[in-house]
Amino acid sequence: MSRLVMLGPPGAGKGTQAKRLSASMGIPQVSTGDMLRAAKKAGTEMGKRAEKYMSAGELVPDEVVVGIVKDRLTDADCAGGFILDGFPRTVPQAQALDDAGVKLDVVVNVNVASELLVERVTGRLSCGGCGAMYHKRYNAPAVADVCDSCGSELYVRRDDTEEVFGSRLAAYEKMTAPLASFYADKGLLKEIDGVGSLDEVQARLVKAIS
Numbered sequence: 001m002s003r004l005v006m007l008g009p010p011g012a013g014k015g016t017q018a019k020r021l022s023a024s025m026g027i028p029q030v031s032t033g034d035m036l037r038a039a040k041k042a043g044t045e046m047g048k049r050a051e052k053y054m055s056a057g058e059l060v061p062d063e064v065v066v067g068i069v070k071d072r073l074t075d076a077d078c079a080g081g082f083i084l085d086g087f088p089r090t091v092p093q094a095q096a097l098d099d100a101g102v103k104l105d106v107v108v109n110v111n112v113a114s115e116l117l118v119e120r121v122t123g124r125l126s127c128g129g130c131g132a133m134y135h136k137r138y139n140a141p142a143v144a145d146v147c148d149s150c151g152s153e154l155y156v157r158r159d160d161t162e163e164v165f166g167s168r169l170a171a172y173e174k175m176t177a178p179l180a181s182f183y184a185d186k187g188l189l190k191e192i193d194g195v196g197s198l199d200e201v202q203a204r205l206v207k208a209i210s
């Protein structure tokens, strides 16, 4: 079970769990959000174009993200499996993955009630160095605003605000939630409860994919 997709609303903990699973399984986490943020930081045309959508909490056009994921999945480190995090986010993206001949083993939907999500997202701290994620209350770094793993400064993502979160949740509900039935129809979907400690959720995830 090594070609995985993590589905779930913003703030469900997909990225955090994908990172932990990536470390324990030795397969890469492929996060479209991380790749788009890296493109923005590098100042590429694609990064600049994507930033307009991201800062508004809207989805980046399908053709942009489909292109970067298809490229990434041809890298050698994806040959033994991968964890897609934040992709696909629309039915056409899922269809494009299928059309490209990418066979998935399991799709895990991480469930968290929407009233809990806003606090998770607005308390989030991200590491500019290694991409680790923290939460001011639930998963605080040992030293305020400093990454435990690499010592870089932590920052608050521009779209992790209450205003932008509303748009992100609306985009999720309209465009991404339908993917659960898309993958259930293919017999690939596993549902897990995303509420609990990081270790508890990871244990559920490991059980769901084994």
Ligand code: AMP
Residues within 6 Å of the ligand: 010, 032, 033, 034, 036, 053, 054, 055, 057, 058, 059, 060, 061, 062, 065, 085, 086, 087, 088, 089, 090, 093, 159, 168
């Ligand atoms: P994330 O880091 O997964 O929360 O993604 C941050 C933002 O990047 C999203 O709100 C979107 O604007 C954009 N994004 C990431 N992945 C996708 C995707 N698969 N399709 C469209 N937009 C995406």
